[in-house]
Amino acid sequence: MKTLFLVRHAKADKKGDPALPDRERPLTERGRNDAPKMGRRLAKRGVKPDLILSSPAKRALVTAEAIARTLDYAPEDIMTNDELYVSQADELLDIIHGLDDKLEDVMLVGHNPAFDELAHRLSRKITHLPTCAVARFSFDTRSWSAIGKAKPAKVLLDYPKRA
Template sequence: MKTLLLVRHAKSIKDDPTLADRDRPLADRGLKEALQMGRRLAERGVKPDLFVSSPALRALTTAQLIAEEVGYERNDIVVDDRLYESSADALLAVVRAFDKRFEQVMLFGHNPEFTNLAHRLSSDIVDMVTCAVAEFRFDTTKWPDVGTIDPAESRLDQPPK
């Protein structure tokens, strides 16, 4: 069984024109969202083998905060440029290339790409709000099967309002 978790970054600051898009930090609300979501995932026993994040500050900070809550080493988070300004097809290519030794992988990135990929994997998912987590379990031992077979299970976890 392979488990893929797609995490849209938490709420970020948008109103500072002096910042490049990659450098936008999380807003106070985003910091709270990421910590709360991390706790919820930890309570459910989520223990990814691999965290992969977009290089954007808001995505990486979300990954770091969730990592702390679920017991994943912050220094082990892989930063991958392909998760920034990407497409659902490009994201799927990243997923399909994961080493088979990883059973559960968590990706951190952006919309609309994450919602597009989530919807492609499960038509039930039509929108991922900030800090939403889409989880997919595939009855396979190979990552290249993801996207060619339907998930055995899927769920969307939204942050509390």
């Protein structure tokens, strides 16, 4: 069984310093509250990722770190991948297909529109990932290379404003 978590970064500041590079945009207060909130929800479900892979953009990495802390995953063990910053769904699938098959539960933290696109491709039930949404896909397979070809056995979507 392979479980893939797609996590869209928490709410980021769009109106801050116009001279600030996009990669450096910080989370808003809401984003700083939502990320640990989603982490606590994942912890209650017993989520223990083998790998957290994040975009290097500040808003994604801060989201990943907040979630990691609630899951007893050392923030310094989070790996970053530039391809998660600017990518298309096919490039995300390439990253997933390249994962070590020894890993069972992997969390990717990144951005729309690529995360929306991939989530919808994996399950037509998902049409949009709000900020700080977590889409969980469980696949009855032993290889990450099957993701995108095999249908998920189970799909869950959670996000901060969901009751």
